[in-house]
Amino acid sequence: VVTEAGHAGDGFGAELVAALGDKVLHGDPDAMTAYVRDQCLIVPAGTPGWVVRARSQADVEVTLTLAERHGIRVVTRGAGTGLAGGANAEDGCVVLSLAMMSRILDIDPVARTARVEAGVLNGDLDAAAAAHGLAYLPDPGSRAISSIGGNIATNAGGMCCTKYGVTGDHVAELSVVLAGGRVLRTGSRTRKNVSGLDLTRLFVGSEGTLGVITEATVWLHPRPAAGSTVVAVFASVERAVAAVSALTLEVAPSVAEIMDSTTLAAVDQMSAMGISGVGAVLLLRCDGPAAVIEADRCEQIAAQFGATETFRTDDESEGAALMEARRLALPALERLGATLLDDVAVPVHRLPALIRGVQAISASRKVTVATFGHAADGNMHPTVVYDPADHQAAERARAAFEDILALAIDLGGVLSGEHGIGVLKRDRLSLQLDEVSLEVMASIKRSLDPLGSLNPGRAY
Amino acid sequence: VVTEAGHAGDGFGAELVAALGDKVLHGDPDAMTAYVRDQCLIVPAGTPGWVVRARSQADVEVTLTLAERHGIRVVTRGAGTGLAGGANAEDGCVVLSLAMMSRILDIDPVARTARVEAGVLNGDLDAAAAAHGLAYLPDPGSRAISSIGGNIATNAGGMCCTKYGVTGDHVAELSVVLAGGRVLRTGSRTRKNVSGLDLTRLFVGSEGTLGVITEATVWLHPRPAAGSTVVAVFASVERAVAAVSALTLEVAPSVAEIMDSTTLAAVDQMSAMGISGVGAVLLLRCDGPAAVIEADRCEQIAAQFGATETFRTDDESEGAALMEARRLALPALERLGATLLDDVAVPVHRLPALIRGVQAISASRKVTVATFGHAADGNMHPTVVYDPADHQAAERARAAFEDILALAIDLGGVLSGEHGIGVLKRDRLSLQLDEVSLEVMASIKRSLDPLGSLNPGRAY
Numbered sequence: 001v002v003t004e005a006g007h008a009g010d011g012f013g014a015e016l017v018a019a020l021g022d023k024v025l026h027g028d029p030d031a032m033t034a035y036v037r038d039q040c041l042i043v044p045a046g047t048p049g050w051v052v053r054a055r056s057q058a059d060v061e062v063t064l065t066l067a068e069r070h071g072i073r074v075v076t077r078g079a080g081t082g083l084a085g086g087a088n089a090e091d092g093c094v095v096l097s098l099a100m101m102s103r104i105l106d107i108d109p110v111a112r113t114a115r116v117e118a119g120v121l122n123g124d125l126d127a128a129a130a131a132h133g134l135a136y137l138p139d140p141g142s143r144a145i146s147s148i149g150g151n152i153a154t155n156a157g158g159m160c161c162t163k164y165g166v167t168g169d170h171v172a173e174l175s176v177v178l179a180g181g182r183v184l185r186t187g188s189r190t191r192k193n194v195s196g197l198d199l200t201r202l203f204v205g206s207e208g209t210l211g212v213i214t215e216a217t218v219w220l221h222p223r224p225a226a227g228s229t230v231v232a233v234f235a236s237v238e239r240a241v242a243a244v245s246a247l248t249l250e251v252a253p254s255v256a257e258i259m260d261s262t263t264l265a266a267v268d269q270m271s272a273m274g275i276s277g278v279g280a281v282l283l284l285r286c287d288g289p290a291a292v293i294e295a296d297r298c299e300q301i302a303a304q305f306g307a308t309e310t311f312r313t314d315d316e317s318e319g320a321a322l323m324e325a326r327r328l329a330l331p332a333l334e335r336l337g338a339t340l341l342d343d344v345a346v347p348v349h350r351l352p353a354l355i356r357g358v359q360a361i362s363a364s365r366k367v368t369v370a371t372f373g374h375a376a377d378g379n380m381h382p383t384v385v386y387d388p389a390d391h392q393a394a395e396r397a398r399a400a401f402e403d404i405l406a407l408a409i410d411l412g413g414v415l416s417g418e419h420g421i422g423v424l425k426r427d428r429l430s431l432q433l434d435e436v437s438l439e440v441m442a443s444i445k446r447s448l449d450p451l452g453s454l455n456p457g458r459a460y
Numbered sequence: 461v462v463t464e465a466g467h468a469g470d471g472f473g474a475e476l477v478a479a480l481g482d483k484v485l486h487g488d489p490d491a492m493t494a495y496v497r498d499q500c501l502i503v504p505a506g507t508p509g510w511v512v513r514a515r516s517q518a519d520v521e522v523t524l525t526l527a528e529r530h531g532i533r534v535v536t537r538g539a540g541t542g543l544a545g546g547a548n549a550e551d552g553c554v555v556l557s558l559a560m561m562s563r564i565l566d567i568d569p570v571a572r573t574a575r576v577e578a579g580v581l582n583g584d585l586d587a588a589a590a591a592h593g594l595a596y597l598p599d600p601g602s603r604a605i606s607s608i609g610g611n612i613a614t615n616a617g618g619m620c621c622t623k624y625g626v627t628g629d630h631v632a633e634l635s636v637v638l639a640g641g642r643v644l645r646t647g648s649r650t651r652k653n654v655s656g657l658d659l660t661r662l663f664v665g666s667e668g669t670l671g672v673i674t675e676a677t678v679w680l681h682p683r684p685a686a687g688s689t690v691v692a693v694f695a696s697v698e699r700a701v702a703a704v705s706a707l708t709l710e711v712a713p714s715v716a717e718i719m720d721s722t723t724l725a726a727v728d729q730m731s732a733m734g735i736s737g738v739g740a741v742l743l744l745r746c747d748g749p750a751a752v753i754e755a756d757r758c759e760q761i762a763a764q765f766g767a768t769e770t771f772r773t774d775d776e777s778e779g780a781a782l783m784e785a786r787r788l789a790l791p792a793l794e795r796l797g798a799t800l801l802d803d804v805a806v807p808v809h810r811l812p813a814l815i816r817g818v819q820a821i822s823a824s825r826k827v828t829v830a831t832f833g834h835a836a837d838g839n840m841h842p843t844v845v846y847d848p849a850d851h852q853a854a855e856r857a858r859a860a861f862e863d864i865l866a867l868a869i870d871l872g873g874v875l876s877g878e879h880g881i882g883v884l885k886r887d888r889l890s891l892q893l894d895e896v897s898l899e900v901m902a903s904i905k906r907s908l909d910p911l912g913s914l915n916p917g918r919a920y
Contacts (some may be wrong), residue, residue, distance in 0.1 A: 110705070110809045133709075155654045155822065166652060169629075184896045188508045190805040191837040192626060192877035194615045195885075195892050196920040197901045200662035205654045222709045245570070249593075249682045251749060289711060289757070290750030297749070345650040349570045377651040417652035425655075432655050436644045441657045448900065449909035460656040 009092060012070035014095070016050060019062045022220055025051040035095045038082035042340065042398070043423040046091035048075070053097050057117075057175060057183070057214040063096055064212065065181030073453045074179075078119060078150035083341060084422025086154070086207050086458055093456075094170040096212065098149050104128050105215070112220045113172060113189060117214050118149025125218070128435075134220040137164040140418070141330075149213045155205035157418030161288075162376035163254040164221075166418065168204035173217035176203055176210075187190035189217060200218040202444075207420050207459035210448045217292065223364045227254060227287030229319030230296030232302035233278050234311040238352045240280035242377045243305035245348060247284075250301070251294040255285035256376035257326045260355050263370040263383075264361075266332040267325050278308065280355075282375065283326050285319065329372045330383065336368065338388035340401045344408035345379040345417030355406045358382045367393060367401040406430060423458045433460075468507055472530035476554070478509060479522045485511040498542035502787045502800065502858070503883040506551035508535070513557050517577075517635060517643070517674040523556055524672065526639030533913045534639075536668040538579060538610035541602045543801060544882025546614070546667050547919055553916075556672065558609050562690075564588050565675070567773035572680045573632060573649060578609025578673050585678070594680040597674060598623040600878070601790075609673050615665035617878030619786075622836035623714040623747075624681075626878065628664035633677035636663055636670075643683065648852045649677060662904075667919035669882050687714060687747030688755030689779030692762035693738050693769040698812045700740040703765035704835045705808060707744075710761070711754040715745040717738040717786045718813050722822070723830040723843075726792040727785050738768070740815075742835065743786050745779065789832045790843065796828065798848035800861045804868035805839040805877030817867045818842045825860040827853060839877035865891060883918045 017024050025031050026049065037045035048113050049072070050111040052063045067074050076096045077087035089095050104125060108114070109132040116125055122143040139158035140146055146156070151167045153175070158166075173187035187193065187200035203210060234240040237260060244256055259267070259281050268276035275281055282302065286294035292314060299310050309323035313319050333339055346354050362369035373380035382404050386397035405415055409431045415421065421429060430438065441460045445452070478485050485491050486509065497505035509532070513522050527534050536556045549555050551731065561577035564585060568574070569592040574892035576585055578662060582603040586596040599618035602607055606616070611627045612634070618626075633647035647653065647660035663670060694700040697720060704716055719727070720740050721752055728736035742762065746754035759770050773779050793799055807816050814833050822829035831841035842864050846857035865875055869891045881889060888900065901920045905912070 084693075111807050155652075155658075157652050161652065167693040168658075178896075178900075182896050185894065187873055187896070188805075188874045188892075189807050190839070190874050191808070192615075192617050192621065192805050192834075192839045194878060194880050195562065195875045196881065196889065196897065197904060198628075198661055198665050198672075199897065199900060201658050201664075202904075204661075205658050210657075215715055276840060288750065289753050290748065293749050308833040345648075345652050347571050347649050348651070374652075379650070379652045412649055414648045414650050414653040415655045417650065418654060420654050421656065427655065432648075434645065435654065436642050437646070437659065438640075440638075440644055444657060444662075444904055447903040 009070065011073060012066055012072050012112060013050055015066050016052065016063065018060055019066070020052060023053050023055060025053070025058060028067045035077065035097055036089045038077070038080045038085060038087040040083050040085040040424055043085035043088060044295050045088035046093070048095040049092045050094045051097060052094060053100050055100050057177065060096065060177045060212050060214050061181045061183065063094060064177050064179060067094055067453060068180040068451065071451070073456050075455055076212050078147035079121065079145055081146040081148060082422060083419045084155065084424040086420055086422035086425055086455070090456065095228040095441065098214070100119040101145065101214065107132060109134060111189060113217050114220055115215060115217045116148055117215055119147050122146055122148060122151055129220045130223060133223055135223040136218060139165045140171055148216055152213055152216055153202055153206065153208050154418070154420035157379060158375065159255045159257060159374060161374065162256055163252050168201060170219050171200055171204055171216055172219055174200055174203055174213055175215035176213050178211045178315055179451065179454050183434045184211060187269050193370065207422065208455040209445055209459045211454065224254065224287040226316040227285045227291045227319065228312070228314045229322050230295050230298045230302065231311040231322050232282045232284070232306055232307040233275060234280045236279040237355045239306045240282050240373065241351045243282060243302045243307065244292050246305060247298050247301040248376055250299050251286060253294065253298060253376065256285065257283040257372065258375035259326065259329060259372040260370060261370060263329050263372040266336060267328045270332040270335060271328055273325055283323060296428040326372070333383050337385045340384040340397055342382045342401060342404050343416050343419040344382065344404060344413055346408055346411045346413030348376065350411040350413065351375065351378055353411055354380060354408065360405055361403045361407065365396045365403065367397045367400050369400060377417065399405070421459050426458055429460060467683065469530065469532060472526055472532045473510055476512065476523065479769045480512060480519055481829050483513050483515060483519060483638060495537065495557055496549045498537070498540045498545060498547040500543050500545040500882065502882055503545035503548060505548035506553070508555040510554045511557060512554060513560050515560050517637065520556065520637045520674050521641045521643065523554065524639060527554055528640040528911065529912070534893065535915055536672050538607035539581065539605055541606040542610060542614065542882060543803070543879045544884040546882035546915070548882055548883055550916065555564055557776050558674070559607065559644050561674065567592060569594060571649060573676060573677050575677045577675055579607050582606055582608060582611055589680045590683060593683055596678060596685040597681055598627045598630055608676055610897060612664055612673055612676055613666065613668050614880035616877070617834065617839060619715045619717060619834060621834065622716055623712050628661060630658055630679045631660055631664060631676055632679055634660055634663055634673055635675035636673050636902040638671045639911065639914050644671060667882065668915040669919045670907055671914065672721050680806050683745040684714065686776040687745045687751045687779065688772070688774045690744040690755050690758045690762065691771040691782050692742045692744070692767040693735060694740045694767055696739040697815045699766040700742050701808070701811045701835065703742060703767065706765060707761040708836055711746060711757050713744045713754065713758060713836065714747045715743065716831045717743040717832065718835035719786065719789060719832040720830060722828060723789050723832040725788050726796060726830060727788045730792040730795060731788055733785055743783060786832070793830050793843050793845050797845045800844040800857055802842045802864050803876050803879040804842065804864060804873055805837065806868055806871045806873030808836065808838040810871040810873065813839055814840060814868065815869055816862055821860050821863045821867065825856045827857045827860050829860055837877065881919050886918055889920060
């Protein structure tokens with residue numbers, strides 16, 4: 001923001017402060033530090049000119065109105081838990097934080113809907129729903145600390161997607177402030193709606209590039225009753241994936257996680273669970289009225305596909321203890337060094353090829369890579385582990401990360417299953433999307449944000 | 461197509477015939493009659509200049525390339541089973557029929573996907589999937605005669621949506637020919653994908669206005685085992701809807717249909733099932749591993765909410781016989797006169813208000829209106845019945861139809877749940893969508909079809 005833009009910026013700042021008062025941070029780099037980047041530490045972040053801590057949709061409208069008038073770019077952020085640099089500031093932009101827009105506006109237990117501001121944390125919404133015997137089902141790993149707005153902007157996944165769908169499947173309506181400050185309302189509170197284009201789904205996963213999601217109406221569901229948990233140990237990834245494919249022909253597990261041998265070794269090192277030295281482990285949960293029947297079948301099918309051991313419990317606290325191994329995967333790997341967490345997805349039957357290919361990349365790049373993730377979705381988190389003090393290791397780690405993206409595409413997969421493209425994978429998008437796709441996305445972007453001021457330089 | 465446009469049209473026709481030969485019909489009104497309209501008889505259809513019976517995506521590319529070059533408008537049609545005039549020709553347009561693009565290109569039982577041309581009939585795809593023990597689950601009432609392309613273009617619903625979702629939930633990838641002839645490929649064969657905008661969902665339900673869907677990859681699923689069927693008779697609509705709301709807190713029926721007293725009287729008149737003179741009937745089916753447990757609960761909950769009678773069977777052929785009453789609803793009403801079939805949706809808990817409101821409209825407009833539909837989705841088909849020979853009755857019928865749209869909107873509902881807007885409801889869209897929504901839809905349309913040549917004058 002220099003010369004002409006600098007003058008424009010000065011005017012912007014003055015008008016912004018006049019309109020929003022102490023909701024605006026500026027000129028204090030320390031205070032602004034917390035708003036500069038998300039949890040993806042390997043892509044650069046710039047220095048914003050201003051931070052707006054919006055408290056209402058009206059604050060967002062003011063910010064986008066003034067930003068358009070003065071030609072200032074806007075980077076929107078929620079809780080800042082993103083893993084792709086999607087919330088990273090650029091120099092001279094205004095960072096628009098929705099973290100303080102955290103009101104649950106309405107829970108309607110009869111309609112089974114909740115209307116929330118974008119900054120509401122996923123876990124807080126679920127807790128509020130629980131008070132009515134209902135649940136907000138989407139369960140990204142970050143659910144305790146990530147916000148609904150960000151979940152929607154990245155179409156966040158989680159463990160239960162195989163049975164309950166991704167975030168987008170739970171969104172009924174959105175309020176969006178468009179570039180320039182107009183308010184768009186999308187969707188309906190009906191289960192079916194084919195009146196016009198599905199703008200709700202267009203904004204889901206659009207990573208803040210088309211407008212700023214300020215409010216959402218989401219569907220709530222009956223709270224799943226306590227389920228049954230099965231852990232199955234396999235000599236190979238191939239057998240574990242074959243078991244998942246077979247069992248999903250008969251039952252609908254709510255969780256079907258896989259961990260490869262490298263992940264298991266790290267977890268065992270941290271917790272001494274005694275499940276290392278094997279090829280792969282499946283963690284399965286079944287819930288609903290047929291949970292026990294379904295868990296029985298999971299155990300039988302796992303054995304049929306060569307599980308060397310199975311553990312099974314219908315007790316909720318025992319089940320939670322078994323799931324702990326999966327939740328330890330990333331913390332256990334983070335103890336071993338710096339990590340690059342990836343988020344590729346492939347067709348489920350290509351999972352063995354993905355995990356074997358990742359092992360080969362690990363060997364050739366001389367870095368540890370552990371793979372774990374959502375087996376029934378084919379969405380894996382190969383995680384590169386390296387010594388951050390070793391510059392060459394860091395370069396090899398980044399090369400391994402790039403190799404994994406190319407491998408996923410070779411296997412008919414995608415660059416991101418649930419984290420988004422952000423800045424991190426922006427330059428790799430043409431691996432997956434052809435020129436026409438990219439042009440169509442760009443033309444839709446232009447139609448909604450002609451000046452290109454919303455989340456520039458990211459997503460697509 | 462006169463004067464300048466006429467000259468352009470002449471050139472278009474010559475080039476079209478040169479490229480596509482006898483796939484082009486022109487100058488023979490009788491041969492073209494079959495391509496002029498869909499099954500919505502109450503909105504006008506024009507006289508096309510040409511009909512292209514495409515046999516491949518390349519034929520579609522040629523047609524759209526020439527149409528753009530010569531400024532000719534294009535109306536796309538599949539099997540012509542639409543209920544909103546979405547396929548009705550306009551004067552001087554080229555009608556592009558995809559009915560002969562009916563090849564199932566690939567069924568992959570391991571990946572559980574099918575790749576099909578747009579003209580494949582829904583029922584034919586499901587039959588092909590069944591040969592692999594799999595199912596294509598979306599089940600619009602027209603499934604035996606409607607095509608996948610049209611199902612996707614309208615995001616068609618059906619009876620099983622409450623458990624298995626609408627058409628859009630089953631689409632993995634699309635091939636779309638854009639205005640001007642470029643080919644866009646959307647989506648992926650992975651269960652999760654947040655790489656760029658969700659163009660697949662943008663085309664689902666877009667009613668042919670953004671491009672011509674030529675191919676789709678859809679998800680197949682394990683074939684649901686034979687289920688259990690419950691019929692519950694209630695003294696009032698209110699009790700029936702309360703029962704549906706309560707039972708969906710515990711179980712996931714694959715079908716939950718409701719018929720009001722007017723519908724039941726018509727069905728009874730046709731088939732003497734002995735279920736007239738009651739307030740409402742629910743038809744419920746449960747499938748999957750917990751079918752029997754779930755059907756037990758459905759029966760118990762229906763009784764708890766005041767069902768005066770319940771019938772229950774776990775036998776598939778008996779179940780089919782019970783479902784017959786629902787399938788007879790529309791044929792039974794059509795025996796009574798001309799019909800105007802509507803397709804509104806409201807939040808489920810507003811269904812009693814919708815059905816009561818429709819009864820009031822029936823009384824005030826002095827036409828019969830019967831309501832039946834998908835109770836767990838809130839998607840109803842109030843059907844106006846009138847004497848087509850009585851001009852005034854036809855006018856009152858149309859007025860009742862309009863009243864029902866306004867009623868649905870008043871109840872927080874939508875103009876169409878699963879049939880689409882087409883030409884039929886085009887002028888009523890502003891009842892549901894505000895100015896900003898309509899402008900955003902128009903701007904997306906312009907970004908993909910700047911000349912406005914695809915399916916002009918319909919959908920949004």
